[in-house]
Amino acid sequence: MAPQKADELRSALERVWLNSKPEAMSRVATLIRFAENLRSGTRDEMSRESALLAAHRLSGSLGMFGFNEASSCAAKIEALLGDGRTPDLATMLRLIEHLRMLMEKTPESNGEQERRDS
Amino acid sequence: MPKTVLVIDDDRDIREVAKASLELVGGFMVIVAGSGTHGVAVAQEAKPDAIILDLMMPDMDGRQTLSQLRLLPETKSIPVIMLTAKVQANKQELVSEGAAGLLVKPFDPMQLPNQVCVILGWSVSREDVGRNGSAKG
Numbered sequence: 001m002a003p004q005k006a007d008e009l010r011s012a013l014e015r016v017w018l019n020s021k022p023e024a025m026s027r028v029a030t031l032i033r034f035a036e037n038l039r040s041g042t043r044d045e046m047s048r049e050s051a052l053l054a055a056h057r058l059s060g061s062l063g064m065f066g067f068n069e070a071s072s073c074a075a076k077i078e079a080l081l082g083d084g085r086t087p088d089l090a091t092m093l094r095l096i097e098h099l100r101m102l103m104e105k106t107p108e109s110n111g112e113q114e115r116r117d118s
Numbered sequence: 119m120p121k122t123v124l125v126i127d128d129d130r131d132i133r134e135v136a137k138a139s140l141e142l143v144g145g146f147m148v149i150v151a152g153s154g155t156h157g158v159a160v161a162q163e164a165k166p167d168a169i170i171l172d173l174m175m176p177d178m179d180g181r182q183t184l185s186q187l188r189l190l191p192e193t194k195s196i197p198v199i200m201l202t203a204k205v206q207a208n209k210q211e212l213v214s215e216g217a218a219g220l221l222v223k224p225f226d227p228m229q230l231p232n233q234v235c236v237i238l239g240w241s242v243s244r245e246d247v248g249r250n251g252s253a254k255g
Contacts, residue, residue, distance in 0.1 A: 005143050009227060013227060016134045060203050061224060064226075
């Protein structure tokens with residue numbers, strides 16, 4: 001691919017990510033709300049469905065911006081939420097915290113982006 | 119004349135990234151729709167050369183949308199590539215329902231145009247794209 005095209009695409013991806021980040025973080029907040037419900041013993045199917053959708057969206061989109069590890073982490077959360085059983089709270093909290101931390105990085109500091117840039 | 123690709127996905131991020139990738143790297147013309155219902159209407163009107171269709175959407179999902187597209191005379195012969203997360207992927211089933219192939223989310227925006235060309239048998243290479251900025255076919 002011509003370097004100019006790759007640069008143009010990287011710039012476009014950065015712009016899209018800057019616009020999308022607040023919504024992505026709100027999806028993480030949806031996951032945290034679900035975990036809080038889980039901790040308090042509140043059975044709320046809507047909360048679970050919202051969390052499942054949030055995890056699905058995150059796993060499907062984060063990798064496009066170079067957040068491959070975060071995308072995999074979101075996919076694990078999605079799998080936990082989607083298997084029909086009550087997810088393990090400690091695992092859920094650990095994964096959500098890990099996801100949040102990975103998303104705080106800039107795409108440039110993400111391993112995949114670095115690989116592409118090299 | 120560049121080929122036209124319609125991207126149907128309810129996730130704005132996916133639409134925007136796919137559009138940027140297919141236009142900037144692939145040299146395609148890209149139109150987008152945020153739902154299956156809207157996508158079918160746009161496809162009937164614009165008659166794109168190919169459609170990239172998300173599987174999991176609210177209301178009319180990807181399977182239902184594909185079924186509609188296969189029934190309508192204006193859209194029945196337009197190749198449709200399904201876009202899905204790994205956990206849901208069942209390529210054989212989707213192909214038997216009329217899909218041309220499958221793309222897995224999250225896709226690599228640098229590679230997306232090439233993947234589309236490979237699935238559809240369009241004769242474009244990354245070098246071609248780099249030289250003239252448009253897809254041949």
